[in-house]
Amino acid sequence: MASTYNAPLVPSAAPAYSTVLCSTPEQMQRALAIRHKVFCEEQGYDPAIEVDELDALCDHLLLTKKNEDGTEEDVGTLRWYPPKGKVGRVAVHKQFRGTGAGSTLCLALEEHVRERRGKAADVMRGKTSFDLVAHSQKIAEVFYHRLGWETVGEDFLEEGQPHCKVVKTIQLKPEPAIAVLNGSKPPTRSYSVRWCETQSDIDRCIQIRIAVFVDEQGFSMEDELDEKDPASDHFLMTTVGADGKEEDAGTIRWWPKPGLAAGKIGRVCVLPKYRGGGTGKLLMTSIEEHVRNRRGKAGEASKGKESVTAVVHSQMHAEGFYAKAGYVREGDKFMEDGAFHCKLVKQIQLVPETA
Ligand SMILES: CC(C)(COP(=O)(O)OP(=O)(O)OC[C@H]1O[C@@H](n2cnc3c(N)ncnc32)[C@H](O)[C@@H]1OP(=O)(O)O)[C@@H](O)C(=O)NCCC(=O)NCCS
Incomplete structure (x- = not known):
């Protein structure tokens, strides 16, 4: 699939062009119609692969002329x-x-990223610059x-x-203040996290979850205690x-996804009086350490794998909390257990397996 700019090498001054971020199904259809014309009709690519699963995860720009x-x-x-x-x-x-259409599009993308618009906002969080990457056909390198x-x-x-890989570093506009639910406060005491190896420890975890998700946030007990619990590592x-x-x-908790090099982090919660000052972060780093070191059910499931998602x-x-821990948003928000959620992912490199 051609993933590069494909125009003549010397763009002239652009006419009355303007670029928008596709935000309606109608705009998206127009963008896909251009791709179909260029890649399928003109260049002979298979329409079945021209539109792929990444489309839902991308920002799409549409260039028009008045x-x-x-x-x-x-x-x-x-x-x-x-x-x-x-x-x-x-x-x-x-x-x-x-x-000048191609340059106008590329410059519009730079602005889109610089201004932290669309899905760019999620991956730019906490960053001051960002590298744009393209695989350019050699003839388009200039x-x-x-x-x-x-x-x-x-x-x-x-x-x-x-092809060659081309990169441009974009200096980002200063970040707007993000909503912090509980405000950071300095740690006043020390905390430790342990992997639960007894049922009584797991019961204590469940009591915390009920206090936060059922009593505080109003989720139902049926949704809270699910079939993934017995197959998970709890901390x-x-x-x-x-x-x-x-x-x-x-x-x-960590629930290894059956048969996949992936697992789901869930039921992340801190009792109100202990929030802030890095307690949630400690939970995240502890679970990542556990997975990285192939312990528990996570270790069983990651046999033969070098990394897991x-x-x-x-x-x-809570999206900003995960973003701070290095998790990257994928896709649009969706409903789960009666509340809007979004998916975030992080790759965890595992320690080498011992023979
Ligand atoms: C979400 C939760 C686990 C975070 O724990 P916490 O102790 O409050 O957060 P931490 O002090 O560890 O925060 C770590 C960092 O994330 C940031 N952060 C915390 N909550 C945030 C939020 N809601 N939005 C954006 N950033 C957030 C903190 O400012 C801190 O940033 P820093 O490292 O730059 O100082 C906790 O607030 C909680 O239990 N909430 C209720 C349960 C819940 O909603 N869980 C999420 C289920 S998806």
């Missing part, structure tokens, strides 16, 4: 895949090539260079054509009170 009689024509499109920063499916209708992109690494073959976070006694503070279905208010 004519003097007031009518509007669709000119070109590109898509951008946030987790990899990768630009692809750049397509400009034949009659507009060589008119086009990218003119726009300030640089070639990195060796040339390679893609779809039977010589209990504790602290020591002023009287020297152990107090339960939070919990988290940690998946979170986050309530919308």
